[in-house]
Amino acid sequence: MKQKKIFILLPDGVGLRNFAFTSFVEIGEQMGWEVVFWNQTFFDLTELGYKEIKLSGKPRAFTDLVKRAKISSELDYFEEKFNDKVYQTYKFPSSKKGLKSKVKNAVVTQLTKTYRGEIGLQKLREKLKTSERKSPFYQNCREILEREQPDLIFCTNQRPVNAIAPLTAAQDLGIPTSTFIFSWDNLPKATMVVEPDFHFVWSEYMKEELLNYYPFIAGDSIFITGSPQFEPHFNLKLRKSREDFFKENNLDLNKEYICFSGDDKTTCPDDAHYLEDVAEAIESLNKKRETKLGILFRRCPVDFSDRYDTVLEKYKELIVPVAPKWEQVGGNWNSVLPKQEDLGLQINTILHTKAVINLGSSMVFDFAIFDKPCLFLNYNVANKQDESWNPKKVYDFVHFRSMPTGKEVFWLESKEEIGTKLENALENSEKTVAAANDWFEKINLSPAEKASERIWEAIDKITEKCT
Incomplete structure (x- = not known):
C-alpha cells in the first residue's frame, strides 16, 4: 500500500511556530503520513530533520492588486451586510509615494468600484486564480505537484497572496486543498485570500464566523480542531x-x-x-x-x-x-x-x-x-x-x-x-x-493540547472522503 503524502505549504514564517516547532509533524508521521514541507520561507527546515521542497517564484503583480481590491471590497460588503462601520477601521492607507504606487492605487480603486457585493466578490476570487494561472510560478507549482503527487495540500495560513498559485495548481490537478485559519482575529479583517476545499478553525465560534462571512463555504468542509500554538504550554x-x-x-x-x-x-x-x-x-x-x-x-x-x-x-x-x-x-x-x-x-x-x-x-x-x-x-x-x-x-x-x-x-x-x-x-x-x-x-477548542491530533484526524477523514 502506497504511503500517503501531505504537502505542508509554508507561504510565510507565521506558520513555523504552529507546524514546525510543535509535535505536529511527529504525530502525522506516527499516523503513517509522509510529511513534506513545501517551503517558501528562508528557513531551512532540513536543520530540524524535516523533508522539504523549496518553492521559488512569486505571484504576478496584478494578482496582488486584485487581492487588495478584494479585501477593500469585502470590507465594504461586510459594513453593508452587518450595518457596522467597524469594518472600515481594518483598512490601511496605501503608499502614495511615486508614480508606480499611484498607478497601483488607481487600479485597486477601479477594481473595488467595479466588483462589489456578492457577485463582484465572486468574480474577484476567480480573477485571483485566473491571474495566477498565467504565471511561471503557477507552472512551477504544477510541475512539482505532477512529479510528487501528494494526497493533500495543507496551507498553514489563509492570508498570503503567494499561496494562491500552489493551491490553484493543486485544485486544477484534482488534489484536495486545505488551510488553517491562522489567528483568532483574522476573519473579520477580510484576510481570507485563498479559496481551498477544506478549512481548519479553532472553535465552533470561529466556524460560525467563517460561515457568516463566507456563506458559500460548505459547513462540512470546516473542521474544528483548535490551534497548535498553545500546545507547547503543556510540554513540561x-x-x-x-x-x-x-x-x-x-x-x-x-x-x-x-x-x-x-x-x-x-x-x-x-x-x-x-x-x-x-x-x-x-x-x-x-x-x-x-x-x-x-x-x-x-x-x-x-x-x-x-x-x-x-x-x-x-x-x-x-x-x-x-x-x-x-x-x-x-x-x-x-x-x-x-x-x-x-x-x-x-x-x-x-x-x-x-x-x-x-x-x-x-x-x-x-x-x-x-x-x-x-x-x-x-x-x-x-x-x-x-x-x-x-x-x-x-x-x-x-x-x-x-x-x-x-x-x-x-x-x-x-x-x-x-x-x-x-x-x-x-x-x-x-x-x-x-x-x-x-x-x-x-x-479555542478544549483540551488545547490536542489540536495537532485533531487536525491529523481531520486530514485522514478528508483523504478518505476524496479517494
Whole structure:
C-alpha cells in the first residue's frame, strides 16, 4: 500500500511556530503520513530533520492588486451586510509615494468600484486564480505537484497572496486543498485570500464566523480542531526552574515580576508611554511592599524600533527587557521569523511572572492557561504620539466582542488606577482568571493540547472522503 503524502505549504514564517516547532509533524508521521514541507520561507527546515521542497517564484503583480481590491471590497460588503462601520477601521492607507504606487492605487480603486457585493466578490476570487494561472510560478507549482503527487495540500495560513498559485495548481490537478485559519482575529479583517476545499478553525465560534462571512463555504468542509500554538504550554520539557530562568535573563530572585507585553507600532503607538506609566506605578507600590516587584518587558517580535530606549534607561533598575528570539530576514512584518528557542522563552516568561499587562493582546489566553491574570490598558496617555489613535478603537474590533462578560481581564482605565488594580490582580484574581479561561474555551477548542491530533484526524477523514 502506497504511503500517503501531505504537502505542508509554508507561504510565510507565521506558520513555523504552529507546524514546525510543535509535535505536529511527529504525530502525522506516527499516523503513517509522509510529511513534506513545501517551503517558501528562508528557513531551512532540513536543520530540524524535516523533508522539504523549496518553492521559488512569486505571484504576478496584478494578482496582488486584485487581492487588495478584494479585501477593500469585502470590507465594504461586510459594513453593508452587518450595518457596522467597524469594518472600515481594518483598512490601511496605501503608499502614495511615486508614480508606480499611484498607478497601483488607481487600479485597486477601479477594481473595488467595479466588483462589489456578492457577485463582484465572486468574480474577484476567480480573477485571483485566473491571474495566477498565467504565471511561471503557477507552472512551477504544477510541475512539482505532477512529479510528487501528494494526497493533500495543507496551507498553514489563509492570508498570503503567494499561496494562491500552489493551491490553484493543486485544485486544477484534482488534489484536495486545505488551510488553517491562522489567528483568532483574522476573519473579520477580510484576510481570507485563498479559496481551498477544506478549512481548519479553532472553535465552533470561529466556524460560525467563517460561515457568516463566507456563506458559500460548505459547513462540512470546516473542521474544528483548535490551534497548535498553545500546545507547547503543556510540554513540561520546555519548562525551566525559576533559578535557571532568572539567571539566564538577569532577573533578581528577590523580586516578583510582572510581564509587560508590547504591541507593534501600528496597534499601539503609545506603548512606550504605557510602559513608563506602569513603571511609575510599580515604583510607588514597591515603597510599601515587602516583596518588591519588577517588570519583565517582552517586546512585540516584529517591533525592532528604538521607541522604548528612553524609558528602559530611566527605569533600568526596575525593567528587564527579555527580547523574543525572532530573526529578521526581510523588510515586511511577515518576514520576521521565530526561532524554535522562543517557544521555551515565552513559556518560561509566563511561568515565572505573576501577571501580564498589555493592550488587547492574545497573551490573555497564554496567561489564563497558567491560571494567571491579564490587565488590559484602556486609556489615553499624556503626550500622545498620534492624536487620532485611541485604545478604544482596538477594543471595538470584532474579535473582542467574543468576550462573554467583559470581566475576563482587569481593565486599566487610567494611569492613576494601575497600582490599585495590579495589587488586586495579584491578590484576588481567581474569578477573573476563571472567566478568562471560559473565554479561551469559547475561542479555542478544549483540551488545547490536542489540536495537532485533531487536525491529523481531520486530514485522514478528508483523504478518505476524496479517494
